[in-house]
Amino acid sequence: MKITIFGTGYVGLVTGACLADVGHDILCMDVDVNKITNLENGIIPIFEPGLESVVETNVKSGRLKFTTDVEKAVEHGDLQFIAVGTPPDEDGSADLQYVLAVAKSIGQNMNDYKVVIDKSTVPVGTADKVNAMIAEQLSSRGKQIDFDVVSNPEFLKEGAAVNDFMKPDRIVVGANSDRAKDMIREAYAPFNRNHDRMVFMDIRSAELTKYAANAMLATKISFMNEMANLAERLGADIEEVRKGIGSDPRIGYHFIYPGCGYGGSCFPKDVQALARTAGQVGYDSVLLNAVEAVNYAQKSVLFDKIKHHFKGDLKGKTVAVWGLSFKPNTDDMREASSRVLMESLWAEGAKVQAFDPEAMEETQRIYNDQEGLVLCGTKEQALRGADALAIVTEWKEFRSPDFDLIKESLSEAVVFDGRNLYEPEAMARKGFTYYAIGRGL
Numbered sequence: 001m002k003i004t005i006f007g008t009g010y011v012g013l014v015t016g017a018c019l020a021d022v023g024h025d026i027l028c029m030d031v032d033v034n035k036i037t038n039l040e041n042g043i044i045p046i047f048e049p050g051l052e053s054v055v056e057t058n059v060k061s062g063r064l065k066f067t068t069d070v071e072k073a074v075e076h077g078d079l080q081f082i083a084v085g086t087p088p089d090e091d092g093s094a095d096l097q098y099v100l101a102v103a104k105s106i107g108q109n110m111n112d113y114k115v116v117i118d119k120s121t122v123p124v125g126t127a128d129k130v131n132a133m134i135a136e137q138l139s140s141r142g143k144q145i146d147f148d149v150v151s152n153p154e155f156l157k158e159g160a161a162v163n164d165f166m167k168p169d170r171i172v173v174g175a176n177s178d179r180a181k182d183m184i185r186e187a188y189a190p191f192n193r194n195h196d197r198m199v200f201m202d203i204r205s206a207e208l209t210k211y212a213a214n215a216m217l218a219t220k221i222s223f224m225n226e227m228a229n230l231a232e233r234l235g236a237d238i239e240e241v242r243k244g245i246g247s248d249p250r251i252g253y254h255f256i257y258p259g260c261g262y263g264g265s266c267f268p269k270d271v272q273a274l275a276r277t278a279g280q281v282g283y284d285s286v287l288l289n290a291v292e293a294v295n296y297a298q299k300s301v302l303f304d305k306i307k308h309h310f311k312g313d314l315k316g317k318t319v320a321v322w323g324l325s326f327k328p329n330t331d332d333m334r335e336a337s338s339r340v341l342m343e344s345l346w347a348e349g350a351k352v353q354a355f356d357p358e359a360m361e362e363t364q365r366i367y368n369d370q371e372g373l374v375l376c377g378t379k380e381q382a383l384r385g386a387d388a389l390a391i392v393t394e395w396k397e398f399r400s401p402d403f404d405l406i407k408e409s410l411s412e413a414v415v416f417d418g419r420n421l422y423e424p425e426a427m428a429r430k431g432f433t434y435y436a437i438g439r440g441l
């Protein structure tokens with residue numbers, strides 16, 4: 001099938017590459033000229049395991065192409081995926097300007113039937129707005145052309161995006177036209193072998209399904225972080241509690257890892273946006289606001305522990321920070337807990353020696369010329385001469401480090417672990433003062 005994807009970020013590029021990989025003829029369009037030039041030269045703008053080779057193979061085969069030409073993009077696809085960003089507005093609600101700009105372009109340029117697919121995470125009612133925008137453009141051109149707008153939210157995770165797209169748990173489609181449903185079913189057929197993963201529903205339910213999924217996952221995390229904070233104060237160990245409750249299949253082991261807060265481009269903005277949507281229809285969501293508030297506070301927990309340990313005086317202290325991306329296997333720093341920690345340390349006059357396996361360039365881009373920041377080439381370099389080690393992201397290479405080297409390198413053997421990577425008793429035996437999350441102060 002001929003398919004156009006608007007937006008070549010995490011979702012757009014993965015969608016385009018994976019659809020090309022199963023044989024579709026894909027044109028990816030982006031307004032970012034740099035990105036498109038890089039992609040045409042085989043340079044992938046993000047670190048995402050497995051993506052580079054899928055892009056390379058499909059560019060070579062001619063099934064995956066890139067453009068900045070919107071007219072060509074609209075002309076190309078019978079299916080038009082909108083996969084542009086929906087960042088938070090000033091009040092936390094989703095900013096639809098990019099989605100509506102694409103809808104406008106489609107309306108301005110289409111000359112035959114199109115299925116327009118909202119893949120971006122968008123508030124309930126957005127498909128109606130996209131529909132109205134396209135209809136308005138067509139009418140101002142004096143054209144009567146059939147089209148359908150469909151909601152097809154994306155559930156991939158960064159760091160596992162290609163695998164998630166290739167082997168989806170479900171493919172949610174909100175549609176009210178059989179013609180559009182058939183075309184979407186055909187597009188996804190290669191991902192839908194063995195058992196049917198397509199879940200068709202009405203458009204508004206599909207839009208809400210996406211927010212409900214992210215809000216549920218964020219709720220699990222905030223709940224566990226709240227329990228961790230309680231465990232600390234009650235002398236219990238949250239890791240034992242986690243195993244104890246996870247063994248109940250109704251609760252399950254997934255997404256109940258306590259830590260120093262959830263980050264990323266999605267949970268923080270989507271929980272906020274859903275809370276704002278609730279407010280707009282006169283419903284004050286106590287739960288969503290609490291999930292957000294717990295996470296906001298949790299991002300400061302490591303800093304609070306550090307400050308407490310150093311008796312409130314961080315001036316001139318140097319903290320080695322391991323892990324800067326919002327989670328392992330990505331270089332994405334959006335809403336990363338590391339940023340809250342580093343910015344709090346700088347505000348108190350402390351210095352940071354930072355290392356991340358993939359996010360160094362991104363950190364450099366965000367904190368260019370930041371006073372008090374030294375970017376280190378290895379995790380060992382980050383330790384040298386520091387007063388403490390703080391672990392923010394659970395990259396594999398932090399799981400069994402050389403503890404003797406850590407002790408020798410730090411001026412004091414103290415570790416603040418935001419992801420519970422080590423056993424407190426073992427750390428004590430090795431001679432460390434060890435602060436984790438929910439495992440005693």
Ligand code: NAD
Nearest residue numbers: 007008009010011030031032084085086098120121154158
């Ligand atoms: P992103 O910021 O990585 O990429 C968005 C891209 O859209 C950018 O390259 C930008 O230049 C481009 N763009 C902006 N306006 C455009 C226009 N008018 N025409 C063409 N391109 C345009 O965003 P992302 O992380 O891929 O997220 C996209 C959407 O998918 C968001 O709504 C997000 O919530 C949702 N989502 C993201 C993930 C994820 O893991 N990142 C997962 C599921 C859903």
Ligand code: UGA
Nearest residue numbers: 154155156157158221255256257259262263264266326327
């Ligand atoms: C999340 C969802 O998992 C995807 O299904 C969804 O498509 C995506 O948001 C989206 O809408 O963009 P992602 O943000 O890539 O994916 O990352 P997650 O693996 O969900 O992790 C999010 C944050 O939660 C990370 O900061 C992670 O450290 C934290 N987390 C996760 C915990 O603190 N504890 C856990 O048990 C799990």
